Amino acid sequence: MTDAAATSQTAETPLLATLLHEGVYRIVMQRPESMNALSSAMMSALSAELAKAAENPDIRVILLGAEGKVFCAGHDLKELTAARADADGGRATYERIMRQCADLMQQIVRHPKPVIAVVTGVATAAGCQLVASCDLALATDTATFCTPGVNIGLFCSTPMVALSRNVAPKQAMEMLLTGESIDASTAKEFGLINRIVPRDYLETVVQKYASAIASKSALTLKTGKEAFYRQLEMPLDQAYDFAANVMVENMLARDAEEGINAFLQKRAPNWTDS
Template sequence: MLNEKFLNENDLVLLSVKDHICTLTLNRPRHYNALSMPMIESISTALDKINEDKEIHVVILAGNGPGFCSGHDLKEICENKNQAYTEALFSKCSQMMLKILKLNQPVIAKVHSIATAAGCQLAASCDLVAASEKAQFATPGVNIGLFCSTPMVALTRSVSRKHAMEMLLTGDMFSAEHAFNIGLVNKVVKEHELDSTVEELALKIASKSPLTVSIGKRAFYKQIELGISDAYEYANAVMCQNMLKNDADEGIRAFIEKRQPKWTGS
């Protein structure tokens, strides 16, 4: 299990684990959890530790304070405006986003407030998104002369091209309801219901075989980039491999015997 030393209010990210669910909380509340270079590195380190922990079945990504994540730290960017810093910043941020996709465990973004620019990218990179009715989403880079090119990658893999282009070209702030309607968000609930809604969803997923969920997540993102014939060929191979796992055998037997399965992760 993750060491409790990571539970430090001065850390840029906070980690807590309960019932096989890890909550990873962004912790720059006064800066609306802007993704500074140290913040990106802290998230990446936390994801590496989570990925290695077999006791963690689901991850909840949340933000401390008034915002979920406001994107990159523009003040830091202005203070370090040179090619080496810029290349390192966006490279590390992209690698961090990819770690979310490649994580063994599914990740649920719990968006209680604004998720803008790279913050919108962060939410879109998660496997599921639950939002408060007060949450808002935007890719506003065009408004300051910096097109949201990297957020665009995650956004265009979550919503249709036309809706993505509307967000990217206007830079407008969109409501949680709109985000739900275009497929960026899975659930929109009242503010006071967000915690319980996310917890219920996480517990439901955590009750499944962690091995099966990991296999399925990895296969989902790989097949979606393939042509349909190659996708079926790949999925057939994954299905056969999955079928031979002990958890698949246990799950099938439990279903036939009308009992709860006992997962071993093998």
């Protein structure tokens, strides 16, 4: 398969760099001068790339990374502050931006392809929310995470939604109430990230991790990811009924038949994603 590279950009400033290689699609935020803040423009660019990736059958897994020392500093506070000069004191702007952020996070959760955060720096506030919203997260041993809104009089209420669905309640509240940073080791202990990798080995581990997922049936990944998030919100009996129905439909798929036959015949499966 031919590698494909592209750049999403605003009128002047490149926001994202993208690269597709062997089923793995990299999306890299490249606004280090703004600490890769989730401005309205950045969120629009991310949403557009995710939408395109959802429709591209060559893409099987997505890596979300960033340039610079800060993975993502959360919302663009300068953008939010400027809106205070509006006639309504910024209410309409704040409602639009918070809705846009919520939609982006849900787009990641509902995306048919697995999305993996690759964190090489600080992930704070909505940046921490972005990590928590991804299906998996790999981080360097120097990465840090925090929800510091309480320190500036703005409780991290929307980051709280993703955070509380990834870590235990008391650990989430610790982060939200203190606003203090946690290191990668603590983030792994909390359940916010999956693995910690020394910076020198990051690329090797990320590529191995992503390639292993990309080698699976796209239909199976889509089915499983959707079912995982849907059953989380159900009572136990409903979750089992739902999951049983998913298993039945999955068993009837061509890829399940092919995968089982390949296993029994001790050969590699030939996926058709159907």
